[in-house]
Amino acid sequence: MNINTTKVISLLFFIFSAFYLYTAYQIQVFAFDENAPFNARTFPIYLGYVGLFFSGLKIILPDPNTIKVQHKTLEYKKTVILIVIAIIYGATILKVGYFLTTSLFLFSSYYFLGERRWVLMFLLSFPFVAAFMYLLHGVLDIYLRDPFLQSIGVMG
Amino acid sequence: MIEGILIGLTTALTLQNILMVMLGCFFGTIIGMLPGLGPMTAIALMIPITYGFDPATGLILMAGVYYGAVFGGSTSSILLNAPGVPGTVATSFDGYPMAQQGKAGKALAIAAWSSFAGGTLSAIYLLFMAPSLSKVSLSFRSPDYFALMILGLTAIAAFSSKGQFLKAMMMVVLGLMLASVGQDSLSDITRFTFNNMNLTDGISFVLVVMATFAMSEALTIILKRNDPTSAAKQVSLTELGSIKINKEERTKMYKTIPRSSVIGFLIGVLPGAGATIASFLAYGMERNIVNDEEKEKFGKGSVNGLSAPETANNAACSGSFVPMLTLGIPGSGTTAVMLGALLGFGVQPGPRLYMTNPEIFWSIIMSMYIGMVILLILNLPLIPYIARILAVPKNYLIPLILFFSITGIYVMSFNNFDIYLMIGIAVVATFMRLYDFPMPPLILAFVLGGLMEENLRRSLLLSNGSWEFLWDRTLTACILLTTILIVVWHIYKTMFKKTKG
Numbered sequence: 001m002n003i004n005t006t007k008v009i010s011l012l013f014f015i016f017s018a019f020y021l022y023t024a025y026q027i028q029v030f031a032f033d034e035n036a037p038f039n040a041r042t043f044p045i046y047l048g049y050v051g052l053f054f055s056g057l058k059i060i061l062p063d064p065n066t067i068k069v070q071h072k073t074l075e076y077k078k079t080v081i082l083i084v085i086a087i088i089y090g091a092t093i094l095k096v097g098y099f100l101t102t103s104l105f106l107f108s109s110y111y112f113l114g115e116r117r118w119v120l121m122f123l124l125s126f127p128f129v130a131a132f133m134y135l136l137h138g139v140l141d142i143y144l145r146d147p148f149l150q151s152i153g154v155m156g
Numbered sequence: 157m158i159e160g161i162l163i164g165l166t167t168a169l170t171l172q173n174i175l176m177v178m179l180g181c182f183f184g185t186i187i188g189m190l191p192g193l194g195p196m197t198a199i200a201l202m203i204p205i206t207y208g209f210d211p212a213t214g215l216i217l218m219a220g221v222y223y224g225a226v227f228g229g230s231t232s233s234i235l236l237n238a239p240g241v242p243g244t245v246a247t248s249f250d251g252y253p254m255a256q257q258g259k260a261g262k263a264l265a266i267a268a269w270s271s272f273a274g275g276t277l278s279a280i281y282l283l284f285m286a287p288s289l290s291k292v293s294l295s296f297r298s299p300d301y302f303a304l305m306i307l308g309l310t311a312i313a314a315f316s317s318k319g320q321f322l323k324a325m326m327m328v329v330l331g332l333m334l335a336s337v338g339q340d341s342l343s344d345i346t347r348f349t350f351n352n353m354n355l356t357d358g359i360s361f362v363l364v365v366m367a368t369f370a371m372s373e374a375l376t377i378i379l380k381r382n383d384p385t386s387a388a389k390q391v392s393l394t395e396l397g398s399i400k401i402n403k404e405e406r407t408k409m410y411k412t413i414p415r416s417s418v419i420g421f422l423i424g425v426l427p428g429a430g431a432t433i434a435s436f437l438a439y440g441m442e443r444n445i446v447n448d449e450e451k452e453k454f455g456k457g458s459v460n461g462l463s464a465p466e467t468a469n470n471a472a473c474s475g476s477f478v479p480m481l482t483l484g485i486p487g488s489g490t491t492a493v494m495l496g497a498l499l500g501f502g503v504q505p506g507p508r509l510y511m512t513n514p515e516i517f518w519s520i521i522m523s524m525y526i527g528m529v530i531l532l533i534l535n536l537p538l539i540p541y542i543a544r545i546l547a548v549p550k551n552y553l554i555p556l557i558l559f560f561s562i563t564g565i566y567v568m569s570f571n572n573f574d575i576y577l578m579i580g581i582a583v584v585a586t587f588m589r590l591y592d593f594p595m596p597p598l599i600l601a602f603v604l605g606g607l608m609e610e611n612l613r614r615s616l617l618l619s620n621g622s623w624e625f626l627w628d629r630t631l632t633a634c635i636l637l638t639t640i641l642i643v644v645w646h647i648y649k650t651m652f653k654k655t656k657g
Contacts, residue, residue: 006323009591029345037621058322067590069590075379090572093566094570102559105562106559
């Protein structure tokens with residue numbers, strides 16, 4: 001049986017809108033605002049109903065332009081690896097510091113995307129990040145926390 | 157107006173601002189040239205940098221990036237048959253065949269001159285139209301604004317997605333929902349934060365733009381790198397041929413450019429329409445106007461066929477500034493990004509902008525002229541060199557885009573949560589892109605969300621909670637009627653197609 005993925009996404013959006021609407025009704029407003037013509041929950045409540053309306057229409061109405069994605073040709077593995085690297089980058093950037101994490105993020109991304117020109121990979125990671133960091137920190141005066149560089153005495 | 161022009165020139169012609177236009181045009185051209193990366197990505201990547209400048213300079217930089225990216229998109233259309241932006245798809249119809257005939261240099265030169273002429277002419281139209289429209293829009297009240305925003309969002313949903321109106325409307329709702337996260341502007345009550353302190357201030361506009369455009373575009377490029385339909389045949393990037401345009405070709409362009417610039421500008425002014433529709437309409441119109449002999453050449457390397465969409469898409473770019481500058485309602489996804497950046501600067505665009513911040517209003521218009529001249533000076537001689545950037549391997553390009561996106565967010569918040577949130581939104585956006593859920597309506601809705609709620613609040617309070625404000629004023633009623641017609645027409649079309657099937 002063929003499942004129309006667009007309809008599945010629309011169904012998910014319908015459920016999401018229902019949850020949004022439920023949460024909108026739970027918003028705590030001030031007692032004196034409870035019966036006001038407009039309070040903090042008015043707009044979200046209407047929005048929830050509009051979400052239900054359009055996603056509901058998408059589910060029940062025919063889909064003349066069905067999108068068929070050729071999953072076999074898609075590079076899921078490399079995409080997932082890159083997302084995981086980005087998450088690790090996000091998790092370590094504050095603790096380790098901008099320079100080392102960013103350089104490693106770039107170097108490993110080049111590697112997992114299939115690059116093997118080591119010198120170019122190195123030049124476009126460590127020295128590149130150092131130059132960019134100098135531009136941000138040194139020229140534009142944007143503070144960049146870097147415990148690693150502080151520990152080795154490069155940064156004050 | 158003369159005084160305004162002088163104010164604009166004084167602001168735009170400072171050394172710093174000229175440098176910004178040059179840098180913007182240059183980087184915009186490079187980013188726009190890379191297939192898959194359009195003006196919105198280019199501008200999104202620039203936003204963190206612009207926060208270091210004053211609003212006028214920041215906006216001048218972004219405007220330069222915008223024109224540069226549109227021009228850059230034409231280069232990849234002509235050389236690779238892979239349009240960098242949807243607005244340059246029509247350029248590839250005749251530009252790519254011309255390049256295949258060994259006239260790539262000429263095709264690029266025709267594109268450059270047409271872009272220049274289209275942009276310059278439409279900047280003149282803007283100069284006359286914007287102040288008068290500003291005066292008219294001063295009579296607008298909250299209900300009119302509320303109705304106008306609904307119309308803008310509906311129109312962008314209708315125009316930005318071919319036959320995918322309901323999907324686009326779902327993206328509009330999602331954008332508004334994302335905008336409602338955080339503290340309510342009037343009562344300070346937190347909404348949809350789930351007791352997470354990081355969400356109290358709401359979701360950052362830059363984060364949403366970076367995630368839905370820069371990052372998700374990069375992820376889509378990796379995901380589809382083996383897709384045979386996205387692989388492009390390549391024209392030699394080292395043998396581009398002469399960039400000289402002969403007299404006969406010039407004569408053809410003289411006729412095409414004025415009419416295409418008018419249609420481009422007018423389409424650009426309409427909310428949601430933008431460069432893509434403008435370029436296709438100009439191409440179609442030109443084909444109907446020319447003689448039979450010239451008509452035969454369309455699709456095989458026609459000068460008119462290349463010049464018309466190129467003129468129109470640049471004219472539409474200037475046109476899309478009209479609703480943003482005069483009404484405070486962006487006409488396209490790209491101007492929505494710019495509006496968001498302006499709000500970040502603490503500047504409220506709208507009918508009063510040219511009275512409260514005349515230097516911003518006029519310097520943007522003036523920087524358009526300067527930008528066009530710089531684009532031409534910069535791009536014509538550099539065409540052979542710039543074209544080689546298209547050979548940059550994706551293995552380097554993708555990580556660098558991700559790096560710029562994450563750094564952009566990191567330097568603004570110094571917060572891990574924002575990075576995770578950005579990655580999460582980017583993954584969802586990438587998945588939705590695969591199924592043709594358009595992103596510009598989401599961005600426009602996210603930017604307009606706060607303003608829309610504010611105008612609804614004022615309208616409801618003034619009418620004591622009655623919804624009569626929707627039809628009390630003729631203007632409000634007319635705008636809403638147009639919106640209803642668009643919605644009903646698109647739903648009817650969806651149902652009718654089924655009956656046919």
